[in-house]
Amino acid sequence: MGEISLDEMSNEYFDVLRELGNIGAGNATTALAQMMQCKVDMAVPKVQLLEFRELGEAMVGEETVMAGIYLGIEGDIKGSIMFLLEKAAAKHLVGKLMGMESEGDEFSEMEFSALKEVGNIITGSYLNSLSSITNLAIYPSVPDLTVDMAGAILSVPAIEFAALGDRMLMIQTQFFDEMVLDGYFILIPDLDSYGRMLTALGITI
């Protein structure tokens, strides 16, 4: 099996990864709608292969406070996945889920664990769709949640990408219910897993 390089990726591979991202984000939106028991729309996800230097500008800005949910994945595909959501959007989601407006600027312990559950469901449905399309086993770890500057949270997946190459694959998804919820998915398979994913989809490397 050949090795995939994110720095010299052909359009064909990129299209496949983009399509996987689209489907995953679509599934995550459905899961979100079921959980919230309301209609949630999704804009067509924007999939970008970015240089580290450009990361901040591609997002809302490095200092924007965001909630980041991060899980390790094991199985046929190894690596990790992260879901990021702006703090205000995260507050809105959690408030709606718990049936009350969230007070103050910080998350209460209860809100924090509700948010972790939201992240768990969103990333779980994303991974489920990936697993069923590729027919590969994916086992997510227990999620961890942090609320901090976007740049600081992003440094974690960025460093994982940095060990593989000089670019990072990011899927930006906008959800809408009453407000626009800007979410970002970052899937970080190790290089062998890229190969396995593409092979499973019948693409020769």
Next chain:
Amino acid sequence: MSVEIKVGMADLNVCVSPDRITTLGLGSCVGIALRDPVTKIGGLAHIMLPDSTTIRNNSNIPKFADTGIEELVKQVTRRGANRSRLVAKIAGGAQMFGFNSNSEMVRVGERNVQATKKKLAELRIPILAEDTGKNFGRTVIFYPETGDFVIRAVGKQEYKI
């Protein structure tokens, strides 16, 4: 008029007083500020990984602590800083998440700090101050005029080291 120079991830740049140089939202990465207190010429590097020699694809010099610091020294001295007068301040290297599935990667912040200190010691550049580790992100702003390294974090008063 002083200018603010921005350094991205895996990036570095030189900065001369009265300008200032900043990098936003350091997480597990480390920000290394160098300064010659006499000429007030300084610089800032934002490194992501500890060691270029363990990675096959290592052509991106500012990405690694070892090659990034070497390059920053080269650039500030080329600009007119005196090599033997250089002093350093460092920040970052946080552990943003607690889970343990890939412990080597989870502890990368700590390893980045260790590698940074090792490289600076090897180059005999003293570390005047540091704000590293813990579990929160930091924005840093370095002023070559005074040597102040200002740190901004979510929910904290701005402070300097």
